[in-house]
Amino acid sequence: MTALEVRDLRFSYPDGTEVLRGVDLEIGAGERVALLGPNGAGKTTFVLHLIGILQAGSGTVAVDGIELTDESVRDVRARVGFVFQDPDDQLFMPTVRQDVAFGPANFGLRGEELEARVGEALTMVGMGHAADKAPHHLSGGERRRVAIATVLAMRPSILILDEPSSNLDPAGRRELAEILAGLDVTLLMVTHDLPYAFEICERSVVMAGGVIAADGPTPDVLSDAAAMTRHRLELPAGFHPHHL
Amino acid sequence: MAPEAKVAALFVFVLGVVATPREAVWAFGIHAFLLLAVVTFAELPVGFVLRRMTIELPFIAFALFLPFLGGGPETEVLGVGLSMEGLWGAWNIFAKATLGVGASVTLVATTEIPELLHGFDRLRVPRLFTAIAGFMVRYIDVIAGEIQRTRTAMTARGHDPRWLWQVGPLATAAGALFVRSYERGERVHQAMVARGYDGRMPVIDERRATALEWGSALAIPLTAWMTVLLVLVTP
Numbered sequence: 001m002t003a004l005e006v007r008d009l010r011f012s013y014p015d016g017t018e019v020l021r022g023v024d025l026e027i028g029a030g031e032r033v034a035l036l037g038p039n040g041a042g043k044t045t046f047v048l049h050l051i052g053i054l055q056a057g058s059g060t061v062a063v064d065g066i067e068l069t070d071e072s073v074r075d076v077r078a079r080v081g082f083v084f085q086d087p088d089d090q091l092f093m094p095t096v097r098q099d100v101a102f103g104p105a106n107f108g109l110r111g112e113e114l115e116a117r118v119g120e121a122l123t124m125v126g127m128g129h130a131a132d133k134a135p136h137h138l139s140g141g142e143r144r145r146v147a148i149a150t151v152l153a154m155r156p157s158i159l160i161l162d163e164p165s166s167n168l169d170p171a172g173r174r175e176l177a178e179i180l181a182g183l184d185v186t187l188l189m190v191t192h193d194l195p196y197a198f199e200i201c202e203r204s205v206v207m208a209g210g211v212i213a214a215d216g217p218t219p220d221v222l223s224d225a226a227a228m229t230r231h232r233l234e235l236p237a238g239f240h241p242h243h244l
Numbered sequence: 245m246a247p248e249a250k251v252a253a254l255f256v257f258v259l260g261v262v263a264t265p266r267e268a269v270w271a272f273g274i275h276a277f278l279l280l281a282v283v284t285f286a287e288l289p290v291g292f293v294l295r296r297m298t299i300e301l302p303f304i305a306f307a308l309f310l311p312f313l314g315g316g317p318e319t320e321v322l323g324v325g326l327s328m329e330g331l332w333g334a335w336n337i338f339a340k341a342t343l344g345v346g347a348s349v350t351l352v353a354t355t356e357i358p359e360l361l362h363g364f365d366r367l368r369v370p371r372l373f374t375a376i377a378g379f380m381v382r383y384i385d386v387i388a389g390e391i392q393r394t395r396t397a398m399t400a401r402g403h404d405p406r407w408l409w410q411v412g413p414l415a416t417a418a419g420a421l422f423v424r425s426y427e428r429g430e431r432v433h434q435a436m437v438a439r440g441y442d443g444r445m446p447v448i449d450e451r452r453a454t455a456l457e458w459g460s461a462l463a464i465p466l467t468a469w470m471t472v473l474l475v476l477v478t479p
Binding site: 048051053074077078080082084086088089090091092093094095098101102103105106107110111114134135136150151154 | 357358382386434435437438442448450
């Protein structure tokens with residue numbers, strides 16, 4: 001089954017700058033896909049289209065077979081869990097519990113059902129103990145995990161993470177990788193962190209110049225030295241995907 | 245105890261205090277006793293409450309002028325003529341402000357801010373107001389952190405403002421901070437929309453105060469009001 005299907009997506013800023021020049025992407029249910037690319041390649045612009053925050057000039061987006069339109073946008077948002085890059089943007093309620101409840105409550109959950117959903121999501125990221133804390137009293141890694149719980153509480157079909165490993169210390173980065181690897185959900189992860197993509201995602205797509213420039217198993221994509229150089233992607237010194 | 249009962253009790257108590265005629269000194273004594281009883285029951289250290297109450301000092305300082313400035317009949321204290329009217333006015337401000345501030349400090353000291361906002365929600369304060377107050381509480385640390393980092397960055401590059409004409413860079417920094425906060429607001433809004441926000445904050449906590457909670461919370465202010473009524477009917 002297809003979780004996400006994007007056909008010929010094009011987008012320009014009002015000043016005429018073309019950012020997306022016909023993006024085609026299909027992600028099957030249960031797949032874990034890394035979206036790689038240099039700064040300014042249009043990665044964030046692309047994922048903002050998947051929840052209807054930016055509206056394409058042309059092309060289509062479909063989630064679980066439902067095409068994204070003005071009428072279906074709420075339904076699509078209920079199916080797409082989007083985790084923003086800065087947890088301080090994602091966590092806006094006074095307590096962790098209220099923040100995790102915000103999504104499901106918007107879609108009509110109340111009372112015990114809502115409480116159970118909040119507990120379930122916090123347990124999935126190992127933050128059950130922090131329900132009554134204020135977000136600004138949590139560490140960076142904890143905030144990131146709670147941010148993920150806020151969208152898991154909506155039981156999304158596909159989870160989209162924008163730079164999940166940014167600003168995390170190595171331990172926080174590893175803990176998050178363990179949590180992400182343990183989730184039973186379709187994943188699209190925007191990242192510059194190539195070893196992280198290698199660790200978590202079996203498939204990688206490279207976005208460059210507003211189109212999908214490469215698509216394949218992560219080790220293959222990362223070992224294509226010529227394409228990597230062309231797209232300003234670099235592995236850390238000493239890291240060889242096929243030697244691990 | 246449910247926050248809405250506490251907020252309502254504070255409101256009714258303060259109204260009772262304000263409605264007490266200033267000449268009924270003994271009634272203020274009863275109000276103060278009721279307040280002290282609550283403070284003791286909440287196991288708040290009296291020193292802590294008193295320290296927080298220093299917020300009212302500017303108002304008290306203003307009240308201290310009244311006996312010197314007021315007109316009408318005068319009385320003599322330590323050789324200084326003081327206006328009777330002014331003395332009563334000062335007493336009125338002092339007693340009512342102290343009781344009101346003391347009660348508010350007690351509420352805030354025993355209620356977490358998210359709980360307090362929830363209390364206002366339950367009392368039908370428009371959710372837009374409580375949401376804005378909630379965002380303020382949530383982001384004040386974030387914005388303070390940004391201010392701190394900006395100041396560090398300016399100091400690191402030798403900015404050491406001493407005179408008024410060096411205020412320029414500060415104004416620029418304030419402008420940049422405003423733009424950054426505005427952008428953050430936009431991103432937060434996107435994050436809310438992504439989770440199905442449609443312009444109304446959802447009802448998350450449906451817990452209501454029980455009759456017992458309402459009863460015990462309102463017992464104190466109702467006693468205060470009975471005192472007020474007693475004052476008013478006594479000739």
